[in-house]
Amino acid sequence: MKDIVVALVGNPNVGKSALLNAISGAEVKVGNWPGVTVEKLEATFIYKNYKIHFVDLPGVYSLRNQTAEEKVTIDFLLKEKPDIILNVVDSTNLKRNLYLTVQLLELELPMVIALNIWDEAVEKGIVVDYEKMSKLLCVPVIPTSAKDKTGLNELLDKLIDVYENKKFVQCEHFETQIEEYLKKVINLVSEYQPILLDLFPKRYLAVSLLEGTLNEPITSSLEEKLKQIREEIKSLYKKDIKTVIVEERYGVVLSIYHQTVKKQREDVVDSSITLDKIFLHKYLGIPIFLLLVWIVFEITFKISSPYVEWLDKVLGVVSSWTLSLLDMANTPDMLKSFVAEGVLGGVGFVLVFVPVLFTLYIMIAILEGSGYISRAAFLMDRFFSSVGLSGKSFIPLLLGFGCNVPAVYATKTIENEREKILTTLMIPFMSCGARLTVFAFFVSVFFTSNKGLVIFSLYLIGIGVAVLVAVLLNKFYFKTKSQFFIMELPPYRLPTFKYVINTAWVRVKAFIVEAGTFIFAMSVLVWFLTNIPYGAKKDETILANVSKKVAVIFQPLGFGTWEATASLFSGFVAKEVVLSTMGNIYVGEKIQEEKKETSFTEGIKEIATGFIDANINLVKNFVSIFGFVKKEEEEFDKSLADAIRSAFNPASAYSFLVFLLLYTPCLATVFAIKQELNSYKWMFLSIAINFTAAWIVSFIVYNVVKDFL
């Protein structure tokens, strides 16, 4: 079996990943390109005794080596030298797409062009003489449609054919004068710095030397000669060299376009433009957007919650089975506790995120695939540009109020690296649902008369600090002076069901594998900290001892006790466990879930009925999104309330809540940041920023309010 490496290259929004999905289905793997936040898709597919390895390069408009996407693309093409470039182009938007094609031809790699979205072109009455196009470009051209699954086998056959007869014909399609200059440059290189000829394809080398964009040091004598040529061209064409090259390329593109593309009719009504008249409407656009976002938010969290509860039940059953098994084997208590709380608890921490992430990824795939996400950015740009962000940050930040973990993963939709980092660092300040349970408990103890106001103030503090952090980072870290915003508004398209589900599944799989290991390991570590020495009193565990030492730093904030410190520590793991940890620490007895023996058949029954319940609740929740929701009043543990009342006063309680709001939300978020930004540096910085912000703001708040409360 022969291995073929095929690199998919094309503009953004041309359906590259949809094409990859259509060819290889669930074989797609998702990862990150090293050192950048750009997503990497790969798939290996066996076809006719060939193992074809597809690498989906990020969508780019040119090979200029300026954006992160362009760097990844050009680096891969020049250094990894794939066997074949598969240039995916949008048949309905050929002029701009072929501009990249013309640049790709300069790389002297075997190439096949997929005229993708062919179905839409046919529908729009666009006729492309692809055989003639193939002759003019000197590379094979195959019409394809990921939606209708047409042209896929022809494409694979052509890839094999090109691989077997490795031939590359360089079209010299610029005007003669320029071609002469390019030859001159090559002669100069072989005279002054011949090594470059081994490193780069000739034509690419000549063009980028002339443009002065080559990413490689050049000797001064060569640079001197190049300067002369640039001057010559400038005086000849009355334009600088970069403009000349761009115009040459567009000249080639337009000539090919006019020779091969016929529009049978000029559509008077373009459905995308009509839809934009509604979705981007000056006054209606934003209300419609807010409505859609609200639906996305509700679906993401409500649709998934019955399954989260169900998974919780399954884990309960599994852990009771495990305990019975361990009992039978006469296992010591410590090991039982380790397995039940450390190991299975860790698995639980990972699994509870799966339903919510899966729904989120479905939402994202729909938003991205339909083209609406760009409209969202367009509408919200005005509000975010002042903080140095673009409109694309809105959705991730908003999701943060539900849960920070999916919110961090939702930053996938932001291409600009700086904006993505900033948004990711802002998300932990968005107060999530898990924090709300702690707030609600404290508020019901200390601030009964104005519950709503206190909780609302916390949300506002979170948002305020997030904006402040973004402004400061922009000013002192990124030092951005001017930013620009030029974004394509792709035509509206209906993403296929298979594409949506596949993309979501591929991303969830990556989460389970990577975040799973990390969160699991941390959960085991936490078990050790809270349980060792085993059987010791609650104030003699490792955690308690560490907390006693650390507590002093919380003194100025009003809650410098080891109990409060230990509670914060558990909040670092997950905000969901803060109240139960506090119960353990303040009340002393473990809030034990009723222990019951579950027989195997009972367990299976429970899991099955639980799953049916989950589906019923799904329908209920779905209805409640569009109807009225009856909120159940939560009941709080009375003994814990009493203990808290004596341990805190209103001022220190409020300060404690502010701290809880602002410091790192949970380990899962920490890991999500690492995975999404592909960097430990930002992960640690995020923790540091959150902790510092929490300390400073709590300090100020405590000292301001202690005289009033």
Place this chain on the structure above:
Amino acid sequence: MKSLRDLKPGKKGKVAYITGCEDIKQKLYDLGIIPGETVEVLQDAPFGGPIKIKVHDYCLALRKKEASCIMVEEER
């Protein structure tokens, strides 16, 4: 001659030259906004937000600031 920023929605113009935005000139070129090309302003966003233009066969959004760098000859 006026800048794209001053073109009303629904109006077309032929790109004459790009001025002032050296850092994004290249990006605009890559996207097909080159001298001689026709661009049409389709919509603008509320509160002085970006504008939506059509060039070649596709739509682009850019902020008013960038639009003011693109000088066009308005078509009547």
